[in-house]
Structures are given as C-alpha cells and as structure tokens.
Amino acid sequence: MSDQVRFDTLSTADGYRIGVITLDAPKSLNALSLGMIDALQARLDAWAADEAIVAVWLEGAGDKAFCAGGDVIALYRAIVEGRTNADPEAVAHRNDESFVARYFSHEYRLDHAIHGYPKPVIAWGDGIVMGGGIGLMAGASHRVVTPRAQLAMPEITIGLYPDVGASWFLNRMPGRSGLFLGLTGARLNASDALFVGLADRLIDESRREAVIDGLLRADWREPASAVGQVLREHASASRTLAPNGEVAPRLDAIAALTDADDDATLIRRVIAAASDGDPWIARAAKNLAAGSPLSARLILRQLSRCRRLSLSEVLREELGLSLACAARGDLAEGVRALLIDKDKTPAWRHRHGEVPETDIAACFISPWDRDRHPLRDLVDRPAEEEPAHATG
Numbered sequence: 439m440s441d442q443v444r445f446d447t448l449s450t451a452d453g454y455r456i457g458v459i460t461l462d463a464p465k466s467l468n469a470l471s472l473g474m475i476d477a478l479q480a481r482l483d484a485w486a487a488d489e490a491i492v493a494v495w496l497e498g499a500g501d502k503a504f505c506a507g508g509d510v511i512a513l514y515r516a517i518v519e520g521r522t523n524a525d526p527e528a529v530a531h532r533n534d535e536s537f538v539a540r541y542f543s544h545e546y547r548l549d550h551a552i553h554g555y556p557k558p559v560i561a562w563g564d565g566i567v568m569g570g571g572i573g574l575m576a577g578a579s580h581r582v583v584t585p586r587a588q589l590a591m592p593e594i595t596i597g598l599y600p601d602v603g604a605s606w607f608l609n610r611m612p613g614r615s616g617l618f619l620g621l622t623g624a625r626l627n628a629s630d631a632l633f634v635g636l637a638d639r640l641i642d643e644s645r646r647e648a649v650i651d652g653l654l655r656a657d658w659r660e661p662a663s664a665v666g667q668v669l670r671e672h673a674s675a676s677r678t679l680a681p682n683g684e685v686a687p688r689l690d691a692i693a694a695l696t697d698a699d700d701d702a703t704l705i706r707r708v709i710a711a712a713s714d715g716d717p718w719i720a721r722a723a724k725n726l727a728a729g730s731p732l733s734a735r736l737i738l739r740q741l742s743r744c745r746r747l748s749l750s751e752v753l754r755e756e757l758g759l760s761l762a763c764a765a766r767g768d769l770a771e772g773v774r775a776l777l778i779d780k781d782k783t784p785a786w787r788h789r790h791g792e793v794p795e796t797d798i799a800a801c802f803i804s805p806w807d808r809d810r811h812p813l814r815d816l817v818d819r820p821a822e823e824e825p826a827h828a829t830g
Contacts (some may be wrong), residue, residue, distance in 0.1 A: 440473030444499075445481050448650070454492040454658045457485045464500030470570045471509040472537070475484050476545045479551065482572040486556055492658045493665060494555070495650065496578065498571075503641075504570025504587075505562045506514060508545060510596060513538060514773040517764050542601070542760045543812040546753040549602050553577030553749060554819040558665045560653075563587050563631070564643050575601025581667050583628040584643040585679040588780035592623030594729035596776055597768025598782065599737045602758055605744040605780060606752040611635060615685050618692045621708065621737050622722035625730070625754040629683035639673040640680050678811060684718050691719060700800065702791055705731075709790065730768040731790045743802070750816035757813055763829070 442463040446789050459478065461468035483680035485491040498504040516537040552559055552574060561578035563571075564624040567589045575581050583589070591608075600608060600620040608616030608662040609636040618624065619634070633635035641649060656664035685692075695711055698704035726734060740759060744752045763769045768786050777782035788797070808814060 440471060440477045440785050442471060443474045445477075445612055448654055450492070450494075450580035450653070450658055451655050456653060457481070457491050457494045459494060459496045460499050461505055462499040463496070464498075464502065466568055467506030468498040468500070468508075468571070469506050469509050470545065470574075471512060472541050472544060475548050478773045479544065479548045482548075482551055482555065491557065492661045493558040493560065493653070493655075495560050495562065496574065498564070501564035501565065503571070504561070505568075505574060507569030507571060508541070510575050510598075510769075510773045511777060513541060513764065514778060515772055516541075517770040538764045539757075539761060539812065540762060542757055545573065545602065546757055546813060547816070549573045549577055550750060550753055550813075550816050550818075553603070555579070558661050560665060560669070562646065563589070563637060564646075568592060569590045569600075570602055572604070572636065576603060576607055579662070580639070580669055582636045582639045582641050582649075582669065583637040584641060585628055585676070585681060586643065587628045587631060587637075588703055589626040589631050591620055592625075592725070594621065594623050594733045594737065595725060595772065597730040597733050597770070597786070598763050599733050599740060599759065601756045603753060603756070604747060605728060605740050605756055606747070606749045607635070609741055609745050611736075612686075613689045614693050614696045615689060617696055617738070617741055617775075619685075620720070620733060620741060621696075621705070622723035622726045624684075624718070624725065627681045627684060629680045630685045632680075633683055633686045639669045640676055641669065641672045642676040642679050645672045645676065656660070677814045688719065689714070691716070694758030695719075701735055704738065705734050705790060727790070730784070730786050730790045730798060731793050732768055732786065732801075733763070734790070735765070735793045736767070736801055738799060739802070748818050750813070754811055754813045757811070758804035758806070759801055761805060762803075766797075767801060 444460040446458040449455055499657055521536045553786055560580045561575040561579040562582050564584040567575055567587060591604055593599050608620045615634055628640050652668035656668055658664050689788045693769050696704055698707055708723050709727045711719050712727055714720045744755055770820050771784045
C-alpha cells in the first residue's frame with residue numbers, strides 16, 4: 439500500500455458510511471504513482487463489496503491540485519533503464535510485465551473501475567486536474583469542479599498522447615473540440631469542463647465542508663438522489679462564480695482550423711494559428727508547435743481509430759500505444775527536457791511534416807494478442823446500468 443493516499447470513512451446520520459479517498463502527495467501535485475494506483479484499486483474493490491459504504495468521496499490534498507497526472511518521472515527512469523518490454527516477440531515469450539506495462543495497465547484498469555463503479559463516486563476537482571487526474575475524474579458519477587479548477591490533457595508536450603480513456607471521451611465532446619484539445623493540450627477552466635462534459639457541477643471551494651456535511655445528513659435510501667440533491671443545492675449557490683468559458687465561443691473557429699483532408703495538413707493549419715489574434719487559440723497552437731511531431735500524428739490516428747469503440751476497447755488500444763510511446767516514441771525525451779533537466783528544448787525524433795508513415799504505423803502494433811492482453815477481461819457496464827452524470 440502507498441503512504442501517498444489516505445483512506446477514511448465518515449458516518450451518515452442514518453447509519454451508513456461514506457468512503458473518503460485523499461490523494462496525499464501535494465509536493466508532486468498529487469501525481470499518481472503505481473503504489474497509489476494499486477492502493478486505490480484495492481480499496482475501491484473492498485468498498486464496492488461493503489454494504490455499509492454508500493458512496494465514495496475522492497479529492498486531492500493541498501489547495502493546488504486534485505491530481506496533476508501520472509508519475510512520468512518513474513516512467514522515464516524505467517524507460518532509460520530499458521524496462522519497457524514493448525517488443526511483441528519479447529512479450530510473447532515472457533510471463534512478467536515491465537514496470538511501464540504494469541503502470542499503464544493498472545492505471546487504465548482503475549479508470550475503468552471508476553467508470554463502472556456500483557456506488558456514487560464524487561470527485562472534488564479543485565485546482566489542477568490534468569492527465570491521469572482527468573482519468574480518475576472522468577468516470578466518477580458526480581464530477582465537481584471549483585471556480586479555480588484548471589483542466590488539460592497536455593501529453594503532447596511530453597511526447598505521449600491523451601490516454602486514460604481520453605481516446606473515448608475526447609471523441610464525445612461537442613463538435614471538434616475534443617480533437618483540438620487533445621492535439622494542443624489547451625487548458626480548460628471550470629465552465630469549459632462543464633461544456634465539454636468533463637464535469638457535472640461547479641461548486642465554490644469554500645463550500646467543501648458544507649457539501650460533506652450535507653451528504654452526511656442526507657437520506658441514503660436512494661444514493662444517487664442523495665448525492666444529486668446536495669450537489670444541486672450548492673451548485674445553484676455557486677452559479678455566479680463560473681468563469682467565462684473559452685471553448686464554447688470558439689467552436690466555429692476550432693471547426694475551421696481542424697477541417698482538413700489529411701492529418702499533416704490539419705497539423706500545419708493549427709500550428710499556423712500561433713500568430714492568431716485570439717490569445718487562447720494562439721497559445722494552444724504554440725503548444726502543438728512545440729510538442730512532439732510524432733505524438734501529434736499519433737493523437738489524430740488514435741482518435742480516428744477509436745471513434746466507434748467502447749471504453750474497454752479503447753483502453754486496450756491505449757495500452758499498446760502507450761508502450762510504443764515509451765519504447766519507440768518521444769516520451770523519455772519529453773520528460774527529460776521538461777521535468778528532469780528542465781532545459782525545455784526536447785530533441786524530438788522528427789520535425790512537423792516529416793513523420794514517416796512507417797513510424798506511425800509501428801506504434802499501433804500491439805505487443806499482445808487478444809488472449810494475452812493484460813486488460814482482456816475488462817467488460818463495460820451495459821448502457822442502461824451506467825451511472826447517470828448530473829446535468830446543469
């Protein structure tokens with residue numbers, strides 16, 4: 439078990455308990471280590487079977503972040519030490535998995551478990567919510583953002599791509615906003631999170647204790663209704679604190695920028711917007727220009743391949759692609775430049791417009807056949823049983 443995640447329970451007025459999970463690594467903005475992931479999975483499994491537990495509250499320690507992503511520094515160390523095992527022939531003849539494979543497969547299994555969790559999960563998205571943090575939050579039945587929340591999937595800046603199920607939820611955002619956000623890593627505020635479907639309620643951070651108190655006093659004979667009533671009350675009182683959204687007013691501009699006949703042209707068109715008079719668009723375009731050219735092509739290819747796949751199918755696809763980014767992509771170099779040496783000048787393998795199709799295609803060769811895939815047992819909950827996200 440990890441000492442970077444805390445578990446507790448709170449007693450309700452009618453004799454039940456609410457499980458409380460606190461990601462407790464504030465110095466790293468609560469980035470998810472493998473130990474944290476495994477501890478979360480074990481406790482969620484136990485609480486799912488405990489009839490006394492009626493709901494789960496998930497938050498991050500400190501006032502800066504819910505969760506800023508995964509432990510990419512640990513991944514970097516594993517990659518430079520050769521612990522990737524992403525070669526199909528090597529994996530076929532080994533029963534053990536590399537650290538990189540274990541990290542991503544355990545993380546994706548946890549994300550899938552939250553999406554199908556049989557009890558309400560309230561994710562309190564205060565502060566920074568990025569990458570793996572969005573993976574945790576996206577599947578919660580009740581996703582709360584505070585007015586100071588900042589969300590993003592900025593994986594292109596480190597030579598990865600939006601994973602943790604993003605290949606599924608980006609494809610379900612309004613218009614082409616998901617494609618643009620995944621490609622550029624553009625930052626979202628709380629109103630944007632509501633608009634694109636990553637959050638259900640906006641509640642001021644000062645109301646956290648009152649929200650928890652309301653949950654403890656609620657009637658838990660109908661758990662989803664109990665949570666919904668409490669959150670609705672506090673969201674209504676916080677409505678005037680919502681920031682002006684950035685995405686909704688720009689849907690037409692995003693559609694125009696991403697309307698291209700091929701991926702190379704689309705990328706070139708978005709990068710050209712770095713000189714756009716709209717600062718939000720320009721900042722997003724600069725992110726893409728500075729990001730990994732290989733990742734840019736992988737993002738577009740992955741979103742296209744996953745457009746009609748289920749969540750479990752998407753996570754299986756993502757696992758293979760994540761290993762490829764570690765073994766033959768730009769992940770190690772991106773982490774080195776941005777987080778290890780901090781020189782901010784990654785030496786990407788390619789330049790924009792010069793990524794060979796063979797290099798792209800090679801990243802989509804899975805190291806596992808169907809019967810050996812680490813996530814082969816994932817099955818999505820039928821649509822009629824999916825926990826309904828709150829609206830408005």
